[in-house]
Amino acid sequence: MFDLLFYLDPFVERNECVMTSNNELKLAYCLTVILLLVGGICYAAFPVETPEDPVRKMFKTSAGNVLFTHKVHRAETGYGAACIDCHHHHEDDEDNFKACGDCHTAEPPKTVPQNCQECHDSVGNIEEHHPKTVEGEDFRACADCHQKTEDGSTPEACNECHEPDEIEGQQKTMNFQKRSDAFHTQCIDCHKEYGSGPVECSSCHVM
């Protein structure tokens, strides 16, 4: 009855018109507390988890993002690609993958890595990929070239030790593609090889 009189009172202040009945307010308070608790608990209980084997990946680039269907490429019912097909690794070890960006940096690498073991896990592996420092010569000891100079630094580029004609054709072993080039080569070459999948820029990049 009080509520009714309140609503009908023509002299009531405007700011009091928003006053609701006590029951409505109590309901709202209860709703707030319950929903806050449920919301908080659910946020804690259900975090967004990225699966170890990704479903999709989003490559963010200045030329437009690329949504890559990782699971479809991987699944037997999809394209059935093996991990090693894309995540090529110098040791061909399926249990020891590096992140793409570890070698293929966003910017083109201007220097060779400072430490062999940034990329190579064993000396044998180094010899496999960097065998012929000079045409016609046998393997050299690492220290023949990569010796510390007087100022304590190690050579940062091939041509610090070698003449250009001396290492012609060999540089590729240390010339990592930057990440975007590596991805483009990887995707487009495979799509061309199988005659399926996009090869045009606008077919992958969401502008």
Next chain:
Amino acid sequence: MFNQKKFVVSHAPFWHDGSSLSTRHYHIMLAAIPAVIPGFIQYGGRAVAVVCFSIATAMIWEMVVNKIAKLPVSIGDGNAALIGLLLAMMIPATTPWWTVLVGTLIAVVIGKQIFGGLGANPFNPVMVAMAILSLSWKGIFDFNEALLSYDFDFTMAYPLSSLKAFGPDAISSFSMTDLLMGRQTGGIGSTCGIAIIIGGLYLIARGFIRWEISVSFLGGVFVTALLFAMFGEEGKYAGPIFHLFTGYTLIGAFYLATEDASSPVNFIPMLIYGAGCGIMTILIRNIGAYVDGVVLSILLMNLANPLIDKIRPKALGKVVEK
């Protein structure tokens, strides 16, 4: 004998018929529940978290503003809860808690209370929040990026993004039935078209929203998309049904454009307002920069609302100068 029917008006005391703001707002929330449930089923506890947290924080912000402004606490009218629910329906289930908190702050404080509270807001508070959030944290509200780790048995690319980037050929994998039944990515409560339509029809039948706005909104979307498909560059634009069942079209037509304070009250203005929202939506989708145009089109028509609402019947009688 002049025999025109007249309204019968009795004298005071009047009796309150029981309808109230809270009845209206809780009914709208009730009507929205069928659209939210598919989101709960698809995204699980995470969607429950977003919805509950959004409603709760919207009510808390309203309480905070009420206390600061030394006004009576107005959360009892259910409007803050409705704002929280509608905001949660539009955002992905992966939205972090702090973004929800900021979103409800923007909606309730900047979108509504700063202008004087319920009924005084020139823009739909939920639209204000969505516009600011999606411009500020693009990645969080990009459904393709937000839902990367979810995998359902339907095409998981956001339909409107696929259309925008790759043209109508890219959307051939979406069947209209799937889109209508909610088998598409999107906001927690904005993908299941059939549930939104059922809720909207209930609200129209009960008189809680105006059919003129919803119908003209959908009509504007349909006709404009049809014109683009018929007369636009061949193979560049999607058909009208696709536009009706994707993005925020349906939730916009039934729950967002119909917000009271920011929409017209006269018949012709309501039709113009709704149609304007629909037309702008398709213009933004087809030739604009953004993937979906519903949020910005409603905001734009909110802006035009006071002007449009000037179109009204002339008052009877005239002033006679002596």
